[in-house]
Amino acid sequence: IRHRGPDWSGCHVVKNNIFCHERLAIVGVESGAQPLVSxxxxxxxxxNGExxxxxxxxxxxxxxxxFKTNSDCEVIMHMYDEMGTDLVNHLDGMFSFVLLDVKHNRIIAARDPIGITTLYYGWNSKMPEAVYFSSELKALNEECDKILAFPPGxxxxxxxxxxxxxxxxxxxxxxxxPTNPADxxxxxxxxxxxVHKxxxxxxxxxxxxxxxxxxxxxxxxxxxxxxxxxxxTATEDDQFDESGPKSWPGVHSFSIGLPGSPDLLAAREVAKFLGTIHHELTFTIQEALDAVSDVIYHLETYDVTTIRASTPMYLLSRKIKALxxxxxxxGEGSDEVFGGxxxxxxxxxxxxFHTECVTRVKNLHTADCLRANKSTMAWGLEARVPFLDKEFLEVAMNVTPEEKLHKKDQGRAEKYIIRKAFDTSDDPEAKPYLPDNILWRQKEQFSDGVGYSWIDTLKAVSENKVSAEELAQAGSRWSKDTPDTKEAYMYRVMxxxxxxxxACTASVVxxxxxxxWGCPSDPSGRAQKNHDQAYD
Structure with a gap:
């Protein structure tokens, strides 16, 4: 898993415990090498995390x-020294960690509330007392005969x-x-x-x-x-580290798509409006197809939706790291939180509607969080997701679903309340956050927005690669998650x-x-019958 942390490799052995770490240095760059030892x-x-x-x-x-370092993570072991495992309730961030209390030979492992960072644990039946932990499946699959995704929170x-x-x-x-009106x-x-933090x-x-x-x-x-x-001019807040903007002036933005795709055109407009230093990457269908097998290796899943959306993100992450x-x-998480x-x-x-929102948020670690983490970390790039902030979720998830519902007859698009929260049209003195046509743009799933021909080509390629007979016999080959389309079959083989x-399939969802609800079997947003309906 060195791709996740190309900046430093560390190993520490104590008693019968082995700790290894591949570091991506973002905070405490000069002093924060891991494993950390008190x-x-x-x-x-x-x-792994922030x-x-x-x-x-x-x-x-x-x-x-x-304190031996300036790392944001070192505080974890000092908190454990004072309050034991209750420390996790005080952490504001995204994290997976394993801590050894040497004196008591006690191992503590924990994962952030939503599962933004990845974590797996496994066992070997020949050594039942041993437990293995890793950020990715591929570090465990040859050693363990039972592997599970460590549950978030x-x-x-x-x-x-x-x-x-x-x-x-x-x-x-x-x-x-919930019954609370939207604030x-x-x-x-x-x-x-x-975002600030x-x-x-x-x-x-x-x-x-x-x-x-x-x-x-x-x-x-x-x-x-x-x-x-x-x-x-920011409000003084000593709770959070503001090192980024103080060190690196100007915000860089990055977009990807097939030439002329909806996302590229919209991103260009937003970047110009905001004044970001914008970088645009176009890719060919062939480049994306060539990457699919590697994407599956990094994602460690065969889920159709995740693979479709992750491939462009994987290509873009490589370009970003090269810069x-x-x-x-x-922006992951908003669609689950607001039913977008x-x-x-x-x-x-x-x-x-509300039950589905909560269920989807709880399962983000199996889909969008997994994509955001592994597509980027494949190239040693870290993705942070403000929509899944603990405090923000407390506000957004406690709003009555009546105010989240799409109501075309009332001019309420999907995610209406978050759009309205950033709509400054009622205040002529206020500086707009976004152009109106972007603030009220209809949802495009990432795999659709990069260019509609991307998904069409994946289906066509799988149609040629997988025979009708192979698909019909899929159940005898895979009893769990039997592929029901040729595209799903192709990914399962890869x-x-x-x-x-x-053991590797147990962690896949x-x-x-x-x-x-009458939804089509194809998970693409474009497959939904209301995709082409414009809002009045």
Whole structure:
């Protein structure tokens, strides 16, 4: 997994524990090499991720502690020293970590609330007492005969050998329907704060810009917040690290698509409006097809939707890293939080709409978060996702679904409330966040927006590669997740070439369209019957 951390390789062995780490240096660049070992040798720590409130947490420590680095992650082991496993409830960030308490030979492993960073754990039946952890499946598949995705918002404790959920937000029960009216000011301010805290970096950074609502909003806020910080006009907040804009003036934006694709045209318009330093990558169908097998190797999934959307993102990430950028902001999560996918139009009622939103947010680690993390980290690039900020989710997930529903007769597009929260048309003195045609642009899934012929070609290629007889016999070859299309069959074969061990499929989850809502079997947004309907 060296692709995830090309800046440093570290290894530490103590008692019967081996810690290895491949580092991508973004904060504490000069001093933060891992594994981290406490000054007294009592704790060893490996972390993948970012702790945005690390400065605040250092100040909250009650005992004097000797910090060896400027890394945002080191505070984790000092917090464990004071409060044990309760430390996870105080972390604001995206993270997967494994910590060793040397004195008690105790292992603690934890993953962030939504699963923005990846984590797997596995076992070998010949050594049942051993537990293996890794950021990716490919480090475990030849050693373990049982491998699972470590669940988001959970903590493993070797003392009990149990994995328990520590993340318990107010919105977690999908059957508890909220009744709070939308607070547009709270939505706007909490998302602005989410972007602000994610500008923590000692290296060049940027934003992924598809030209759709989500990425455009993140880009717009990033430009505003970066300007405030760089100019010294930001509200003083010692809780968060503002190193990025202070070190790297100007916000870079990045987009990808086939020549003339909807995303490229929209992204170009947004970049010009915001004044970002814009970089545009066009790709050919053949370049994307050639990359699919490698994409599956990095994604470690055979899910059709994820592979379609990840391939352009994988190609773009390579270009971004070549430009010297190590961190990007991205717009994942908004469609799940606000019911933005076009199939949500088919929700039978508000309660079903909300239940689906919560379910999709809970499963983001199997799809969009997995894509955002692994497509970028394949090239040593880190993606941060403000829409999945803990505080923002507390606001957005507790809004009554009645206000999230698409209502064409009332002029309410999908994701109406987040659009309205950033609509300044009522205030002639206010500077607009986005052009109106972008703020109110209909949803395009990333795999559609980069160019419609991309998906059409994938279907055509699989049609030629997979025979009708092979598809008919798929059930005898794979009893779990039996492919139901030739495209799915093609991906499953590629996955098996990289990961032939039976244990590898246990961590894969497929996106299943809501057939009970009348949705087509093809997960593409363009397949939804309302894709071509314009809003009045």
């Amino acid at each position: 000054e007294d040798g009592n704790y060893v720590l490996c972390v 702790i945005y409130n690390h400065k605040h947490l250092r100040k909250q420590l009650k005992k004097p502690h000797q 959970h903590l493993y404790d070797s003392e009990t050998k149990e994995t328990t959920r520590w993340f318990n937000p107010t919105w977690w029960d999908e059957h508890k329907i 547009l000011k709270a939505l706007r301010e909490s998302l602005e704060k989410a 994610r500008l923590m970096a000692e290296v060049p950074y940027g934003v992924l810009l598809s030209g759709g609502l989500d990425s455009s909003l993140i880009a717009s806020i990033a430009v505003r917040e970066a300007q405030k910080i760089a100019n010294g 010297g950028v190590k961190m990007v902001l991205s 996918y076009l199939y949500f139009h088919q929700a039978p009622d508000a309660a079903a 996955f098996e070439q990289w990961f032939p061990q039976p 497929r996106w299943i369209p809501r057939a009970d």
